[in-house]
Amino acid sequence: MDFPISGTHIHPLYLMGIGFVVGILGGFFGVGGSFLAGPALFAAGVPMNFVVGTDLAHIVGKSIVAAKKHRVLGNVDIKLGMIMVSGTIAGVETGAQLIQYLKRQANVDAVVGIGFICVLVSISAFIGWESWQTLKMEKKRDTRKSSTGLTRPQPVPSRFRRYLKSSRDAAVRVKRDESIIAHIPQRIHHLQLPPMVRLPNSGIARISLWTILGVAFVGGVFSGFLGGGAGYIRMPSMVYLLGVPTHVAVGTDLFEIVISASYGTLTHAVKGNVDILLALVMHTGAAIGAQIGATLTEYFHGTRIRLAFVPLPLIGAGVVIYSLVTGHHFK
């Protein structure tokens, strides 16, 4: 099939295949998947400037499908998503400007690249360790319960009760999660830095607005540096720093990606970096993949989703290593 805008000739099945795989990853983990789609498009001969813009356009379509599916499952906190969008956009602009400034000053590619590799590998190792320890803790507790015959259900904390009563399907809408480092988000929730906001859909009674904006800003800076949506940073940050349940973090991240990637698509399209036909064909595969990925989250416990997430930051690190070695940048 010919794509006259980017001047390429690619088989539509190849594009649909990329879309399908990235769609499953996006629906399941709440990431854009540009670390996979970018190199795959580049390998098919798409010019680098079109790779970035086209990938963002395809992410918009895919994330709409996955976010809508997650919304039906009760996994999207729209209030949290809207707050995060402003922090992310500011972070993306800051990251992009900062890297331009640093490039003018000196050759900082290697320093920044190595820094990012360290951060990404650390995130991956930390998530792996935390989810493994949490799984062990859950297993130990289950064994103790079965040996003593304890089957009493856990009481619902009082701050959730009013919300649970007003909810049509409370069991689905608030998916609480377990973590061995749950004390960290609890400490962050106690930070009294006004204005404070309530996030009932995420099960958060009170949290400082600045904390949310800070987390989104850092994710945005990563996105500005590395390109793509940097979901491999934002999703774990939402879980470990904000204390958002894993399922809700996945859904809300997707909702946020719809808005920030739409903004990115517009700015790149004005600069002539988007081949929308390529994005539309890729999206036909991604639509079904995103549905499957989002549906799969129903069958997995939050801890297991986090454990399966471990390779993603490592792939991000792989992309940085590739950029450093070959000089090609996916941004």
Place this chain on the structure above:
Amino acid sequence: MRNRVERLSQKIASLRWFLVELVVYAIFVVGYFFLVLHLLGDWLKQVFDENKNFYALVALALIIVQGVTLEVVTSALLRMIRRKVR
């Protein structure tokens, strides 16, 4: 043992309907390629060359409309599978 057999047969039925869904979806997509994307290609190239601002708006609108439409189509197909499996 009986539960296990029931669960296995349910899984096989689910997989079978998923494959049916993929075939139906593939037919939709092939039709869509020929009818819509083929006809749109030249017009989009013209807009891209002449007015980038308008092209940006059209591009965003197209991907959003396709996103919403395909979501409705895939949801309906998945609902159909679940109903058949049950």
